[in-house]
Amino acid sequence: MRRVRLGMVGGGQGAFIGGVHRIASRIDDRFELVAGALSSTPEKAAASAAELGIAPDRSYADFAEMAQAEAARADGIEAVSIVTPNHMHADPAIAFLQAGIHVICDKPLTTSMADAERIAAAVEASKAQFILTHNYTGYPLIRQARQMVADGDLGTIRVVQAEYAQDWLSRKEDDGNKQAAWRVDPSKTGGGGAIGDIGTHALNLATFVTGLAPEALMADLQAFAPGRQVDDNAHVLLRMTGGARGMLWASQVAVGNENALTLRVYGDKGGISWAQENPNLMTFTPFGEPKRLITRGGAGLGAGAGDWTRVPPGHPEGYLEGFATIYADAADLIQGKGDGALLPGIGAGLEGMWFIEACIESAAAGGTWIPR
């Protein structure tokens, strides 16, 4: 099977999420990484490229040059992964979209609604695809949950409880913590902290699974760590289409939580619960019956049980495989083998940006409801 030629913007030495994207792109062997603008520091860009086996002439000093040069090559990249910090998503995304190169962009979309709308316009104007790596939607049981809701197994959705709790920012960040530094610098995040970094994931999971959209929200945001300028704890209430109600908690100061993204959905016929830290398991309770443990690829899931999964039930898949499924679907979409119906795109990105801005607006007003 032919591999999709891939480039990468950002993700040089020392970066975290770039490495994740690369592993995700390799797992199902659908991509080959052949070009990059891996760092804004030229030496680091070159060294990173060499480490990754990218030919020197395809290691670029900046994304604009890369977009132009690759678009001009017969063997130029077909897709690019954008893994820069959030405030540097928009310009490269637009550049590659304009060059007709498919864009796989890390989340959240960007750091302002203005930028978000610029990207959206570029997506609209381009024939290229735009995929936002809300990677948690790649977990097989999350897709299973979405299908169950769509099939009516839960009935009319009433209540959605979404949480994303971490504790790694419980203390004021050290100067040396690169991952922390930009996440708590409002000039680089656009003003949001936990709401953008992790809250958008929780919202995305809730809307992806339920098929419902937020109609209004109210938020109580706190910055608990001394001196912090962005929220590190967010309590959000949601009113969703169809009358469902939601609670969303995002925290980076909840001591004892590593990456506790959880989703619970309740309808008039059934309820489900799922937790990212043990993602191969989901509970499903039809009203009046015993709770069932649904496992990834396991018994009772019917014909599609093995979709989006590589190894048999009981052989756990994890974060990287879920991420890889986004990449595999992207490859299918790019190669015309799939419709990308399950892939988060510009719509999810705009919804996330609305969420961030509405939370900030609500909190600034003392906790009022903000309609969409």
Place this chain on the structure above:
Amino acid sequence: MRRVRLGMVGGGQGAFIGGVHRIASRIDDRFELVAGALSSTPEKAAASAAELGIAPDRSYADFAEMAQAEAARADGIEAVSIVTPNHMHADPAIAFLQAGIHVICDKPLTTSMADAERIAAAVEASKAQFILTHNYTGYPLIRQARQMVADGDLGTIRVVQAEYAQDWLSRKEDDGNKQAAWRVDPSKTGGGGAIGDIGTHALNLATFVTGLAPEALMADLQAFAPGRQVDDNAHVLLRMTGGARGMLWASQVAVGNENALTLRVYGDKGGISWAQENPNLMTFTPFGEPKRLITRGGAGLGAGAGDWTRVPPGHPEGYLEGFATIYADAADLIQGKGDGALLPGIGAGLEGMWFIEACIESAAAGGTWIPR
């Protein structure tokens, strides 16, 4: 050891919570049930008394007569358990308090702030004790958690997540479901549904453990079951003393939840989590260290590990033992052997009444903040 002579108002045949109070009073052998006004139906009152071994002349047709008669006897009851539906707590409570008889009253305190204040005045005027059976505070690990917060093990409290989820009212109640019927009749609940029946427990647990009080709340209340006149799902945000923030979810339509009362508390030094359905286990994470599983009476709890517990660690105690601890503490208080410092009383009752009324007011206003 001499047993406390106990009477009971309510709790006749077919009642649920009365039987629970009786078992709780027996477990530690600190009470003997010798009088009752067990039902407003005379035949049922008499039959219930006979079943329980109460002498016919101490089975009363109504609580007022009972209070008077028992107060006049040399061997009259020293304490009374009031286990009537919530809207019938106030009058008997006041009658017995006025008669100098200690009152152990089921929660919530009553169904209106006016009634609550009448009880409070009677408590103030009486030498008798008033104990409100917020029974979940009797769980050993909840008391352990309170102690850990007080000892500073969690540092300054930042975030409190309290939940009480059930599913038994997911559908419109059958006409024949006695337990359901009065819980969804606003004339008997004072207007609240889930917020009063279970939300007050969640609030009480949060304030009991943290030692913090609510300063303001906002509530989004729903009645999801068709035709229901009281809330069956409540999403509440809390602002608490000292700057802590809380989320409280109470639901009786969360399919797959039996009695899922849970509490998570996060401070700047540590975090804990506890779930009522497996109450012999609590997690405690000091920041930067592995999570620890704290067990009832188990290793590492120090000298007080065995307090409020009857059997060794690993031999689970449950709901009835937690309830019994409230009764045992009440006996100690009544007999002058303890100060009752851990017993919920009129303060907890008034706080709960504020919670119910503030939730209703907030929701009626479309979701606004209500200060205390």
Place this chain on the structure above:
Amino acid sequence: MRRVRLGMVGGGQGAFIGGVHRIASRIDDRFELVAGALSSTPEKAAASAAELGIAPDRSYADFAEMAQAEAARADGIEAVSIVTPNHMHADPAIAFLQAGIHVICDKPLTTSMADAERIAAAVEASKAQFILTHNYTGYPLIRQARQMVADGDLGTIRVVQAEYAQDWLSRKEDDGNKQAAWRVDPSKTGGGGAIGDIGTHALNLATFVTGLAPEALMADLQAFAPGRQVDDNAHVLLRMTGGARGMLWASQVAVGNENALTLRVYGDKGGISWAQENPNLMTFTPFGEPKRLITRGGAGLGAGAGDWTRVPPGHPEGYLEGFATIYADAADLIQGKGDGALLPGIGAGLEGMWFIEACIESAAAGGTWIPR
């Protein structure tokens, strides 16, 4: 309802299991404790009796006198609880059986097969009932499991995995640990350690649930704590009626286990698992279907869901309630209201004694199979 008049042998101040029996007898209000030979030390016997509200003239210096005197009273005890150390079960049990008084005896039956057979002969010769408190059979879900096996829900049983792991004897016992002292003294246990104290519980649970009997066993016994004279770890293989095979592990040196009694049973149609430390939960997997979480009294259990249980699902019952169910059933049997079909009796006692002796014999021979 009239209470059964109960006496107790053993269980004076400082004893553990006597207090458990008393709570168990009180929970359902079916017994009143009116007589006792609570200690072999007269002062302690008298003081213990006074504490428990037993009249001085019914506090006896020894069990023989008690059996005689109580049998002679019009209001004499109908049943007696024997809660002495194991090597002192036989004589009182026989004395009360001969006096026509029902016996509720703690497990294991005794410390030698010779004593066991003496008791069995007395049971045979007496009209009185003999109940052995293999209390774990009183857990509702264990009874549910037994019913499911009997109903064929698991099909033909193939494999039984029973474990009982503790860690409290991981180190050489302190001189001051009364509970430990007699358990590791071969003169008081008859030679067995963990196999008798806890292994018999695991075996009993396995046979109670499956309805199968052991046909042969082999045992590898160890005394890991320095200087210990009885086994503190036992690895046992079982061959059972019908071709089923079993593994039984009993350990008192498994660091990190408090009271980890677990049972897993697998048949050709389904499998179940249950763990005593969270006894309100059981899993049941019909082959080829998702695992189901069965809860005490919970959904999907049919008409008998509420049997042997006092509070609704989600309100956990524990060790004491399971023990109380044995007492409640005993009261029913004694009062002619039940057939005691679920109560462990002399048969379970003899099976346990065979187990202990066969384990010792097998281990002594280096690990050979011992037929029953």
Place this chain on the structure above:
Amino acid sequence: MRRVRLGMVGGGQGAFIGGVHRIASRIDDRFELVAGALSSTPEKAAASAAELGIAPDRSYADFAEMAQAEAARADGIEAVSIVTPNHMHADPAIAFLQAGIHVICDKPLTTSMADAERIAAAVEASKAQFILTHNYTGYPLIRQARQMVADGDLGTIRVVQAEYAQDWLSRKEDDGNKQAAWRVDPSKTGGGGAIGDIGTHALNLATFVTGLAPEALMADLQAFAPGRQVDDNAHVLLRMTGGARGMLWASQVAVGNENALTLRVYGDKGGISWAQENPNLMTFTPFGEPKRLITRGGAGLGAGAGDWTRVPPGHPEGYLEGFATIYADAADLIQGKGDGALLPGIGAGLEGMWFIEACIESAAAGGTWIPR
């Protein structure tokens, strides 16, 4: 970084474990697959190679030709993965070892001790490395556990409980189940069933973590599924170096278990437990202290916490990442960057073969102890 040139024997279309090896080899980007003898059916071999991007002239009809041709090429493979059924491991392994090509071989080593010794002789005679993919040793927490035992955190090891339970062979296999077919055909397994397919994994995990070797075993083997000719349930007792005792249960008929490989180890100072289905979590209990939840890469693990792991704690890694760690270590060993000290090799293979043969011998003799 230069990639290791890799070949593969077996693993053509429809195979399971070959695909797993390929993903594992890609995750850390340390290998490139350039040659193969993927199937004994020439058309299938060619089609499989084409799918995988292997050049047609490096797709071989048989392993012998491949070993010779690749050894002769300047750009020939440096290592080969052997993923044929067990009875076809020995000949290719020997051929490549003799050709000086490193061998990464699936487990168990082979199907007879004679074959095993032939491989061992070839390993001895070759400069090439031999790695056996006991992949579960690649899980970070298993390596953490081994380190903790080596560091003395558990003290002297007393008890080891190893289990590997599945249920997919609970019924007689369908004719069409290719994965099942060879696993239950004694001519292809050498006589063992569950003991070889999964029991060897459990044994390997136990010895890898504890550093102890089996000195003797006894086994009770059953073939429960009608007509099955190899064991589908194995109960094994182990006596290990240093006086430790072990229980090992391997079953493929334990309904409700998908891939339940678990390990518990108890010493005189502490105990640990781990379960493969949620491999990012381990418990560790120092005697007399609360149980701690150790997470992959998580708090309290010290400097090496991040070894053998790709993403932060709370982002679960799974089966494929554990497998990939074996491959990454193999690449290090092959490229002279590591000593391969944690890699299972011929020693683990021979130990596994002894285990299989001793189990069969013990069971055939009715359950006797077989010394090593």
